[in-house]
Amino acid sequence: MSSRSGPQPSAAYLDPSKARDPSTTQTPEDLTEAQRGELHRALRVDQAGEVAANYIYKGQLAVFQTDPKYGPLIQEMWDQEKKHLIVMNKMQLQHHVRPTILWEVAQVAGYGLGFVTALMGKEAAMACTEAVETVIGEHYQDQLKALEDFPDHPSLPLLREVIKEFRDDELEHLDTAVDHNSQRAPAHALLSTVIGGGCKIAIELCKRF
């Protein structure tokens, strides 16, 4: 699915030879309280978002697993989200971030959303993907801006590159959803507004809890 060539930044977290590299094992100690809070909130929300995305695709695949076109498509997007979650979990541990207490809620809500939109039809499932990936893509972009002024530390350039990589992956999923007729979904505008609004509320809740 990805048209980008060369090793991805997130490969640093999956490569055993980099297991002791400061960029994947250390966290900056000289951040101000505000910066540390910003970093922790960002990683907590990102991790929660990847949990929810995994379960959305799991819910959709529960309906489409025997579909010859949409089954493999959703499986491929889900496999990418699985990789995202593995990397986010490693970053959470690296930076000693508290995961969201709404972890189980993210799983149930994500699965429910994916399952219900899939039951509504293929276009509705794609519209769900389009709405969620739009919000996530924008959110990653906002985080990149917030992380620009952080002090130098080996972990931070890698963090920024990983967020860029994941942002681009999510935007690819968005394009895939549009290419597969998401905008022909019944009540597309309403569906997108409701799902997008729900995602924004979830982001604010995960920042705090």
Add this chain to the structure above:
Amino acid sequence: MSSTTRNALLKLALPLIKDHGFTRSALSLAVMYSPSGKHTAPLNDTAVDALFGEGDEARRTLMNAWLDDARVSLRKSYSQDSDTATTARNPSLGNVLKTRLSKNEGVLEHLPEAFALLATPPTLSSLIFPLTLDPRPAISHSMSVAAEACKLSCDTSVGATWYTRRATIGAIYTAAELHQLYSPTTAHDFLDRLLEESQTLGMAVDETFIYAKYIVDAWKGIITSRGITP
């Protein structure tokens, strides 16, 4: 005086706790151990009130400073850059908690009163609510130790397990610390026993979840085979 002076005096007061306890006297005498050597008399009550708080608030300030110092000292015990680190680089949870318990040994006789003081809320120390206790400082202390222990022992929990693990470790440490106050020589064995029992309990809970998952998967199979889902 600035907060720098306050923090410097708190640091000087910590070694005096062994002989003077968590008292206003320790805070008052700290200035006499200043490296500058200028002060030959202890601070008066007014100065102690201004710097550290009035009445028992000053003692709580000293207790909290001691708890913070113990946490920093625990971290330094396992720091890769520390010259004083003598313990293993990737310690087990049990070793980290035992190291933390060992930080109590110098002031053990003063800790019961100090913990009781922390549990007494300052605004309700009047005769009106003599029996009210505030559990928050105790919970904050146990959670702080649990968080540090998980960080040092490279705990890899994520999700809900992150919370349950810390709550369990906090409870285990609190029980071991209370045991240490009354039976210091058997505290480490008690801690080992608690950790072993929690591991057994954890495995039992995991097996329960696995069994529950089998049941759920079986029902999913039944529902799918009935054609309820496409």
